[in-house]
Amino acid sequence: xxxxxxxxxxxxxxxxxxxxxxxxxxxxxxxxxxxxxxxxxxxxxxxxxxxxxxxxxxxxxxxxxxxxxxxxxxxxxxxxxxxxxxxxxxxxxxxxxxxxxxxxxxxxxxxxxxxxxxxxxxxxxxxxxxxxxxxxxxxxxxxxxxxxxxxxxxxxxxxxxxxxxxxxxxxxxxxxxxxxxxxxxxxxxxxxxxxxxxxxxxxxxxxxxxxxxxxxxxxxxxxxxxxxxxxxxxxxxxxxxxxxxxxxxxxxxxxxxxxxxxxxxxxxxxxxxxxxxxxxxxxxxxxxxxxxxxxxxxxxxxxxxxxxxxxxxxxxxxxxxxxxxxxxxxxxxxxxxxxxxxxxxxxxxxxxxxxxxxxxxxxxxxxxxxxxxxxxxxxxxxxxxxxxxxxxxxxxxxxxxxxxxxxxxxxxxxxxxxxxxxxxxxxxxxxxxxxx
Ligand code: ATP
Ligand code: MG
Numbered sequence: 279x280x281x282x283x284x285x286x287x288x289x290x291x292x293x294x295x296x297x298x299x300x301x302x303x304x305x306x307x308x309x310x311x312x313x314x315x316x317x318x319x320x321x322x323x324x325x326x327x328x329x330x331x332x333x334x335x336x337x338x339x340x341x342x343x344x345x346x347x348x349x350x351x352x353x354x355x356x357x358x359x360x361x362x363x364x365x366x367x368x369x370x371x372x373x374x375x376x377x378x379x380x381x382x383x384x385x386x387x388x389x390x391x392x393x394x395x396x397x398x399x400x401x402x403x404x405x406x407x408x409x410x411x412x413x414x415x416x417x418x419x420x421x422x423x424x425x426x427x428x429x430x431x432x433x434x435x436x437x438x439x440x441x442x443x444x445x446x447x448x449x450x451x452x453x454x455x456x457x458x459x460x461x462x463x464x465x466x467x468x469x470x471x472x473x474x475x476x477x478x479x480x481x482x483x484x485x486x487x488x489x490x491x492x493x494x495x496x497x498x499x500x501x502x503x504x505x506x507x508x509x510x511x512x513x514x515x516x517x518x519x520x521x522x523x524x525x526x527x528x529x530x531x532x533x534x535x536x537x538x539x540x541x542x543x544x545x546x547x548x549x550x551x552x553x554x555x556x557x558x559x560x561x562x563x564x565x566x567x568x569x570x571x572x573x574x575x576x577x578x579x580x581x582x583x584x585x586x587x588x589x590x591x592x593x594x595x596x597x598x599x600x601x602x603x604x605x606x607x608x609x610x611x612x613x614x615x616x617x618x619x620x621x622x623x624x625x626x627x628x629x630x631x632x633x634x635x636x637x638x639x640x641x642x643x644x645x646x647x648x649x650x651x652x653x654x655x656x657x658x659x660x661x662x663x664x665x666x667x668x669x670x671x672x673x674x675x676x677x678x679x680x681x682x683x684x685x686x687x688x689x690x691x692x693x694x695x696x697x698x699x700x701x702x703x704x705x706x707x708x709x710x711x712x713x714x
Contacts, residue, residue: 284396285390285396286388286390286394286395286396286397287395287396287397288395288397292621293618293619294606296618296619297606297609297610298602298606301428301602301605301606301609302381302401302602304424304427304428305381305401305424305428305600306379306381307427308420308423308424308427309379309403309420309424311423312377312416312420313377314377314378314379314403314405315377315378315379316378316379316380316381317361317364317378317379317380318380318382319354319357319360319361319363319364319380319382320354320360321353321354321382321383322351322352322353322354323351323352323354323359323360323363324349324350324351324352325337325340325342325350325351325352326350327352327359327360327363328340328352328354328355328359330587330588331359331556331557331584331587331588336355338387339355339386339387339388340352340353340355340385340386340387341353341355341385341386341387341396353384353385354384354385355384355385355386356384356400356599357380357382357384357400357402357599358402358404358557358582358584358597358599359584361378361380361404361406361597362404362406362584362585362588362595363588365406365585365590366585366588366589366590369406370590374406374407374408374593375405375406375407375408375413376405376406376407377403377404377405378403378404378405378406379401379402379403379404380400380401380402380403381399381400381401381602382399382400383397383398383399383400384397384398384399384400385397386398391572391573392573392607393570393571393572393573393601393603393604393607394573395603398601398602398603399601399602399603400599400600400601400602401599401600401602401605402579402597402598402599402600403417403420403597403598403599404595404596404597405417405595405596405597406585406593406595407593407594407595408594408595408596409594410521410525410560410561410581410594410596411521411522411524411525411528411561412528413581413594413596414525414528414560414561414581414596415525415528415529415531415532415534416532417579417596417597417598418435418437418529418532418534418545418563419529419532419533419534421435421563421565421577421579421598421600422435422534422544422545424600425565428605428609430567430605430608430609432567432568432569433544433565433566433567433576433608434544434545434546434565434566434567434568435544435545435546435563435564435565436496436546436547436548436551436563436564436565436566437525437537437545437546437547437548437551437561437562437563438547438548438549438550438551438552438561438562438563439518439519439521439522439525439549439560439561439562440461440518440551440552440553440558440559440560440561440562440580441514441515441517441518441521441522441559441560442492442505442515442518442519442522442549443461443464443489443492443493443549443552444457444461444514444559445512445514445515445517445518446485446488446489446492446509446512446514446515447460447481447485447489448514449485449512449513449514449515450481450482450485451480452479452480452481456479458556459475460472460475460476460479460489461552461553461556462552462554463475464493464550464552465551465552465553465554466554469490472490473490476489476490488508488509491508492505492549492550493549493550493552494550495547495548495549495550496538496546496547496548496549496550497538497546497547498536498537498538498539498546498547499523499526499537499538499547500538501538501547501549502519502522502523502526502547505519505549506519518560521560522547522561525561526547529545548564551563551564553578553580557582557583557584557587558580558581558582559580559581559582559583560580560581561580561581561596562578562579562580562581563577563578563579563580563598564577564578564579565577565578565600567604567608569608569611570604570607570608570611573604573607574604575601575604576600576601576604576605576608577598577599577600577601577605578598578599578601579596579597579598579599580596580597580598581594581595581596582595582596582597583595618671619671620670620671620672620673621650621652621670621671622650622651622652622670622671622672623649623650623651623672623673623674623710624644624649624650624651624652624672624673624674624675624676624710625651625652625653625654625663625666625667625670625672625674625675625676626638626640626641626644626651626652626653626654626675626676626678627654627660627663627664627667627675627676627677627678628653628654628678629660629663629677629678629679629680630679630680631657632680633678633679633680633683634654636678636683636703637653637654637676637678638653640653640676640678640688640703640706641653643706643707644706644707644710647707647711649707649710649711652667652670652672654666663675664691667693668693672693673692673693673694674690674691674692674693674710674713675690675691675693676688676689676690676691676706677689677690677691677698678703682700683703686702686703686704687700687701687702687703688700688701688703688706689701690706690709690710692713
């Protein structure tokens with residue numbers, strides 16, 4: 279019998295689950311503060327949902343299969359396309375913008391390593407029908423506030439605009455698959471291959487030179503002025519630059535200023551962001567935690583026109599997803615030494631067999647009052663009961679002894695101070711609540 283886990287998957291134990299739940303709750307709170315509402319879509323979708331926009335190559339990365347009726351199905355690799363599908367199916371007539379968030383697992387057939395799994399979780403959002411650049415600015419502000427509230431240290435939010443690179447290529451008549459291939463090479467940071475590829479497409483030397491310069495540019499709004507000087511005759515690029523400048527100004531109003539100033543802010547303009555997928559069109563952003571090494575990207579997003587690709591009308595959409603597992607890796611890196619959170623508050627310890635029934639009754643009374651309580655179910659010897667309660671992190675142990683009980687009493691031991699109180703058995707709940 280094969281008992282090992284499938285490659286690239288993980289089990290999560292108690293402590294890790296608690297930490298993950300806490301982070302999930304913080305993100306939920308922030309997203310809801312920005313008026314997003316939660317949705318849930320299926321774990322599997324029709325394969326065509328993902329091949330339609332990204333072509334057949336993406337199948338290599340998918341967990342796809344035929345179901346018993348020969349339908350082509352795949353586990354979802356991400357949630358932007360499912361949410362766009364949901365919008366097409368259910369929400370086209372809803373007032374806009376529609377703000378949705380999700381938390382769920384995704385599946386990709388990847389080469390597993392730290393921060394790269396075959397089942398992983400994304401916490402993300404989509405805003406359908408907001409107008410850029412204000413929609414873009416608000417989304418970046420929300421991503422930023424999320425990380426502040428999680429108290430994450432040492433992250434960088436890199437913001438770019440695909441209209442600049444795509445505009446430049448389009449003006450040089452590089453379109454379609456050639457353009458996509460160039461964007462993919464930029465995304466992967468494969469500079470040498472990019473240079474070689476540029477030689478094979480029909481692109482003038484000057485444009486190639488400007489392109490290679492732009493993808494290296496990072497900093498504050500001065501970066502945009504520098505590019506502007508080089509592309510003054512290229513209308514599409516100037517349009518994208520104008521839109522991007524407007525976004526940077528709007529970000530100011532959303533409380534993100536000093537962009538590019540490392541001391542006072544962790545937002546930088548980075549014109550080399552290309553994003554892997556073909557459906558992104560305007561603003562794009564990625565968040566990095568450099569200490570995570572190769573898997574440093576904890577978040578990715580931008581504006582896209584997926585609804586139009588699916589045959590709907592053009593509706594401006596912006597979204598992003600935190601790679602939840604990488605975010606956890608980054609946060610745990612910061613708080614390795616924190617003490618685990620205790621599981622329970624009270625442990626009820628029957629000291630002899632005859633007091634078990636009463637112990638169960640006391641435990642139930644406390645649980646119904648919402649007090650996390652454990653009672654001995656393993657018939658442990660008295661000696662073992664206290665050390666076990668201590669291991670669970672109980673701060674009160676209720677010792678239910680035969681002689682005590684005959685007089686209508688139990689003993690409550692405070693595990694922190696060691697102090698013991700004799701309490702009437704029918705006053706246990708009051709005593710515990712008083713001592714909280
Ligand atoms: P990468 O380039 O690292 O593969 P990606 O560009 O494929 O990332 P997206 O599709 O934008 O990633 O997904 C959003 C986020 O999900 C990423 O920023 C990353 O944090 C996380 N992510 C992507 N793939 C994985 C994976 N296999 N395991 C864990 N997290 C992942
Ligand atoms: Mg990937």
